[in-house]
Each structure stands twice: as structure tokens, then as C-alpha cells.
Amino acid sequence: MRFDRAIKNLERMFSLKREYDIIEEEEDDEFESGYIPQWVLNSNYFQVMRLKKRLLGEYEGVSLEKAIPGRVISYDVGECYLISSECCSEFYNPSEGAREAIVSNLKFLHGIGQKTETVLKRRGYRTIADLTRHPKWGKLAREFLQLLDMSDFKRVQEVMWRWIPKSHPLSFRLAGLNRDEDFAIIDIETMGLFSRPIILLGVAQPCEGKLKVNQYLVRDISEENAALKIFMEELEQYSAIISFNGRSFDIPFIEQRLNYYGLNSIIDKMHFDLLHYIRRAWRHIVPSCNLSTIEECILGLTRRDEVPGALVPEFYREYLETKNVGPLVAIINHNRQDVVSLAKLFSKLSEALVQ
Structure with a gap:
């Protein structure tokens, strides 16, 4: 009916x-x-x-x-x-280098801005993977990498969009993981x-x-x-x-x-x-x-x-x-x-x- x-x-x-x-x-x-x-x-x-x-x-x-x-x-x-x-x-x-490009942006972790990222990279933390051993950012870094390792790219995309525009080249690089x-x-x-x-x-x-x-x-x-x-x-x-x-x-x-x-x-x-x-x-x-x-x-x-x-x-x-x-x-x-x-x-x- x-x-x-x-x-x-x-x-x-x-x-x-x-x-x-x-x-x-x-x-x-x-x-x-x-x-x-x-x-x-x-x-x-x-x-x-x-x-x-x-x-x-x-x-x-x-x-x-x-x-x-x-x-x-x-x-x-x-x-x-x-x-x-x-x-x-x-x-x-293009899949080559896609993951590396994404994890090189430390600002995808909540609380890290441009200034903090510059300081961290100067201290040798070049990627989010490097931050897994950091006393403050280690937990967030491990959680982000876990999303990548589990191929939960939808969630990764949502996290990235919090900090960069939807048109950002790094947002497009995420396609290379598929x-x-x-x-x-x-x-x-x-x-x-x-x-x-x-x-x-x-x-x-x-x-x-x-x-x-x-x-x-x-x-x-x-x-x-x-x-x-x-x-x-x-x-x-x-x-x-x-x-x-x-x-x-x-x-x-x-x-x-x-x-x-x-x-x-x-x-x-x-x-x-x-x-x-x-x-x-x-x-x-x-x-x-x-x-x-x-x-x-x-x-x-x-x-x-x-x-x-x-x-x-x-x-x-x-x-x-x-x-x-x-x-x-x-x-x-x-x-x-x-x-x-x-x-x-x-x-x-x-x-x-x-x-």
C-alpha cells in the first residue's frame, strides 16, 4: 500500500x-x-x-x-x-610514496600545529611513525598508524579532513592506498x-x-x-x-x-x-x-x-x-x-x- x-x-x-x-x-x-x-x-x-x-x-x-x-x-x-x-x-x-607523504604530516595528530610540527621535526621526529616513541604524542601516533595498517582509509580520510581542505593534494594522495x-x-x-x-x-x-x-x-x-x-x-x-x-x-x-x-x-x-x-x-x-x-x-x-x-x-x-x-x-x-x-x-x- x-x-x-x-x-x-x-x-x-x-x-x-x-x-x-x-x-x-x-x-x-x-x-x-x-x-x-x-x-x-x-x-x-x-x-x-x-x-x-x-x-x-x-x-x-x-x-x-x-x-x-x-x-x-x-x-x-x-x-x-x-x-x-x-x-x-x-x-x-599513483600509489608509490602515498603512505610516506601522508605520515610525513605531523599535523594530522590532534594538538600539533605548524609551530609544534617544526619543533618536532627539528628534534628528529620526521614522520608520525617516529612519534610513536614520543612520551606525549606516542599514543595518538600509534592510533593513526593503526588505522592505516587496518586499511580503515575512510576513518583516515575523516581525520585528515579535520586539518586540511578536502581539495588538498595530501587528501588526494590517500587514493593511492587503494x-x-x-x-x-x-x-x-x-x-x-x-x-x-x-x-x-x-x-x-x-x-x-x-x-x-x-x-x-x-x-x-x-x-x-x-x-x-x-x-x-x-x-x-x-x-x-x-x-x-x-x-x-x-x-x-x-x-x-x-x-x-x-x-x-x-x-x-x-x-x-x-x-x-x-x-x-x-x-x-x-x-x-x-x-x-x-x-x-x-x-x-x-x-x-x-x-x-x-x-x-x-x-x-x-x-x-x-x-x-x-x-x-x-x-x-x-x-x-x-x-x-x-x-x-x-x-x-x-x-x-x-x-
Whole structure:
């Protein structure tokens, strides 16, 4: 009964007006889109509408299974559609010297500031390991090293963030303590801002020069619950998350949708939100920190036949109303490119932040 009411509430949301503005090119500089773009340039809008029309014609009468090969996954609360793919993708995660760089910062121990660190290093305590024999700081040093030895990197990250910004290069070095296959690169597509359904959850795993991508598609809103739970089960196998603005958007959004279905789940994993590091590394050389801008300026990538994030809800509604899978193809390609780009940006940041 509760689930039926939830579905009816979601269906009513689809009748709400769009959540984006169409602006002229000369207005571009006046709009700071943030990191969840809610505006579309006038010229781009009509280009995307032509794309939608072309896709509707190209995929008229084509089944989902033929247009987007995948398989149905069943769960106790329903089904969703899994699309699996694999591509070659660089993923450079420098592990050499990562632990040494972290333990060389004595300020990660509570009570040690810059002045105290300078005095201690002058006295021969060059690393936190050296401090294990210190009469005052020995206990804290041993506790910190124990977290590292137990591979409790999530807790290490929390300790580090007390004393350094989330964008600090040492925070990024913590990634080097993980294997490539320990990372889940995630990105979601939604029907709008918070409280709207999630329609696609993408997760990619780097492994031996390749990127294995799983995308959990919600074929209609009744499948959101199952897609969320299946996605969460996959996420359990990873120890670290890579995202773009995921700490502020993707993770809270997923947790909120889980809560909507009565699951008070918390995603408690080490998290590398690339937006923080991108701001530090490149904010002086790029016009904005939108993902599309970063792709163009840093990766040299310009997407073709692209549906902007702000128009994903409109494309999905078109699919629901017409049962034509053409708009879904654009959404799935958009999501897959997002996670592939994040893998490449992680590698570029490794080069930029790790000296």
C-alpha cells in the first residue's frame, strides 16, 4: 500500500513545469550554472530538440532490448534493466610514496600545529611513525598508524579532513592506498532536483586498463526502488567512491530516494569528489568548473549528439509518453560518457596534484 502511494506521488510530479531556463548566448556570462546546470543556451536547446526528433524517428518501433542490449534484473521489490559495457580507459592512480607523504604530516595528530610540527621535526621526529616513541604524542601516533595498517582509509580520510581542505593534494594522495578495482565511479540521472525520481544509476570500475560500466535503468518509475537496492548491493563491493559533486548531489540524492522507500541507508565510504580537486588544480585556467567545460579544456573532448543534464527529464518524459526508446539512448550515452570522463579526469588530477 505504501509503495503504491509512493508511485502515485511520483507520477503526479511529472506534470510539474520544467526546471530549467532557456537563455541567449549573451546572457551566458550572467549565469553561474553551478554544478547541476539548470539552464540551456538558446542555440543548444534547438539543436538538442532536433536530436530528439531524429532519435524518435530512428528508433520508432525498435524494442528496448534491440536498441540498448541489456538484461532484466529481478529483486524482491521489482525489476530494473542492467546495461553492461566495457571500454579502454586510462586510470592513473599513483600509489608509490602515498603512505610516506601522508605520515610525513605531523599535523594530522590532534594538538600539533605548524609551530609544534617544526619543533618536532627539528628534534628528529620526521614522520608520525617516529612519534610513536614520543612520551606525549606516542599514543595518538600509534592510533593513526593503526588505522592505516587496518586499511580503515575512510576513518583516515575523516581525520585528515579535520586539518586540511578536502581539495588538498595530501587528501588526494590517500587514493593511492587503494587498488584500482576498489573504486566505484558513480553518476546518476534524475527527473529534476531533490525529491524527484532517479531514472539511471551508473557505476564504473577501473580494472587493468579498462573501465567496466554498469548502468541501472528505470524503465518506468515503479522500478526506481529495485534499481536503488540493486545499485546499493553492487556498491558494497567497493571501498572508495569517485564522483563529480557527488558529496553535495549524487550521494545525498540517492540516500534521500532510499529514505523515500523506507530505507534509512547511509553510504559510508571514502569519497573522492573530483569537483574539489578540479577547483584547486584548474580554476585559474578554465572559464567554469562545469563538467562539459572541464572536458573541453582539460580532456580536449567535445561531445556530439549530447543531451545536457538539464534536459534529461524532458527526454525521459518523451520516452514515457511515446514508449519510443530513442530519447533513452541519448540519456544512457550521456551517463556512460560522464563516468568515462571522470576516470580520465582522475588520471589528469593525479598528474597535476601529485609531484
